[in-house]
Amino acid sequence: xxxxxxxxxxxxxxxxxxxxxxxxxxVTIRLPVTQIKYNTEMDQSSEGVVSGTPPEKILxxxxxxxxxxxxxxxxxxxxxxxxLCSNASDVKxxxxxxSSFDIxxxxxxxxxxTGLDILQLIREKNDHIPVWLMTAYxxxxxxxxxxxxxxxxxxxxxxxxxxxxxxxxxKVHTRDGATLSGRFPQLAAMFNEDTxxxxxxxxxxxxxxxxxxxxxxxxxxxxxxxxxxxxCHRIHPFYGQLNAGHxxxxxxxxxxxxxxxxxxxxxxxxxxxxxxxxxxxxxETIRRDFL
Numbered sequence: 241x242x243x244x245x246x247x248x249x250x251x252x253x254x255x256x257x258x259x260x261x262x263x264x265x266x267v268t269i270r271l272p273v274t275q276i277k278y279n280t281e282m283d284q285s286s287e288g289v290v291s292g293t294p295p296e297k298i299l300x301x302x303x304x305x306x307x308x309x310x311x312x313x314x315x316x317x318x319x320x321x322x323x324l325c326s327n328a329s330d331v332k333x334x335x336x337x338x339s340s341f342d343i344x345x346x347x348x349x350x351x352x353x354t355g356l357d358i359l360q361l362i363r364e365k366n367d368h369i370p371v372w373l374m375t376a377y378x379x380x381x382x383x384x385x386x387x388x389x390x391x392x393x394x395x396x397x398x399x400x401x402x403x404x405x406x407x408x409x410x411k412v413h414t415r416d417g418a419t420l421s422g423r424f425p426q427l428a429a430m431f432n433e434d435t436x437x438x439x440x441x442x443x444x445x446x447x448x449x450x451x452x453x454x455x456x457x458x459x460x461x462x463x464x465x466x467x468x469x470x471x472c473h474r475i476h477p478f479y480g481q482l483n484a485g486h487x488x489x490x491x492x493x494x495x496x497x498x499x500x501x502x503x504x505x506x507x508x509x510x511x512x513x514x515x516x517x518x519x520x521x522x523x524e525t526i527r528r529d530f531l
Contacts, residue, residue, distance in 0.1 A: 244269075247379065295342030295370075295407055298322045299334060301358055302374070303350045306448045307398070307478045310441050311345075314400060314430040317437075320407070328353045335361045338369060343407070345394065348375035349473050359389055372406065374398065376477045376495070397480030400430045420530060426481050442526050445482070449475075449523045453516050460509050465502040468512065469494050484522050490515035 244267075248255045253271040298320050302308035305326045312322045323341070325334045328351035335358070338344070344362060348355040355373050362371055373385045376396040385393035394402060420428075420435055424442075431437040452475045459468040476491035490511040497505060 293342075296321055297341045297343075298407075299338070299341040299344045300324045301331065301334075301344070301346035301350055301355075302326060303328065303347060304474050304478055306441075306445050307396075307481065309444065310427075310430065310478075310481065311398065311403075313437070313441070315403075315407075317431065318404065325350075331358060332361065335365060338362055338365045341369065344369060344371045345374055346371060348373060348377060348380070349470070351470065355390075356388060363389070376473070376480075376492070378496075396477035397426065397485065398477075400426065423530070424482055426483065439531060442482075443531055445478070446523055446527050446531065449519070453519060453523075456512065457516060460512055463509075465508065468508075469497060472512075479519070479522075482526075484519075487515065487518045487522055 245255055248269055248271070253269060255270075256268045257265065258268075259265040298315060300308060300311060300315075300322060302311065302324065303326050308324045308326050312324045315322045323334065325331060331350065331353055344358075346355045346358045350358070355375070359371050359373075362369065370391040371389075372392050372394055373380065373388075373390040374394045374396060380393060380395075382393045392406065394406070420438055422428075424438060427438045427441055431441075452471065456468060456471050456475075459471065472491040472494040476485075476488040476495065479485055479488050479491075490508075493505070494508060494512065497508075502508060
């Protein structure tokens with residue numbers, strides 16, 4: 241009910257409860273929503289989700305530097321010009337130059353600033369530039385993103401085919417890969433099975449993962465639930481890009497809790513430490529077998 245109330249409040253709705261002993265409980269939720277027609281079909285016959293002249297200059301807000309760099313490399317390799325903002329303190333500086341870009345992709349959470357904040361700041365400067373939301377939050381749907389004012393939604397782990405459909409209206413057909421490509425099919429699709437490019441991404445991941453997991457262990461040691469939750473939100477989507485999302489259940493669980501959720505999950509430290517051990521083993525496997 242705590243989570244439900246938070247969602248209802250964020251949508252400017254109303255929630256009421258009637259309970260009678262021996263008869264049961266009725267919870268009523270009223271939301272100020274209207275039906276939106278949304279075309280989810282993205283096939284080769286599509287003219288593209290972005291209408292008019294295809295975008296060339298892309299602005300990307302993503303505080304997971306590993307994921308952000310990977311997306312930038314992929315898009316650059318496909319002929320786009322990409323600027324990456326990975327630090328919340330740089331957001332306003334990039335938005336001052338918003339009219340020099342053709343399209344924006346933004347994470348839902350950039351530290352203390354949200355994707356909704358970024359959208360509002362952009363709209364104060366430019367009413368027309370398409371802004372797409374990228375998030376790993378399960379509660380967000382395409383319809384909800386449109387209602388908030390975004391042009392669409394990309395869920396994490398990011399589908400590279402979907403990304404190119406948004407930008408060009410055309411699907412990309414990838415080939416079957418060998419050992420490295422077969423182990424990391426999403427990276428293979430992104431970099432057209434370029435083994436050296438995939439190894440560069442994995443090498444960067446090994447370094448940043450070591451730093452992120454050490455930081456998470458320190459936050460656990462210091463009993464900093466809120467900061468640990470923010471870090472879990474930032475790092476778990478990239479593991480999904482590496483086909484390791486199954487190792488991140490505790491990180492995703494942490495991500496879903498509100499800022500004061502420590503009381504509701506007293507075992508958070510133990511479960512996170514167990515998960516960190518699995519992720520460290522995964523990192524070492526990559527280092528040993530592929531680098």
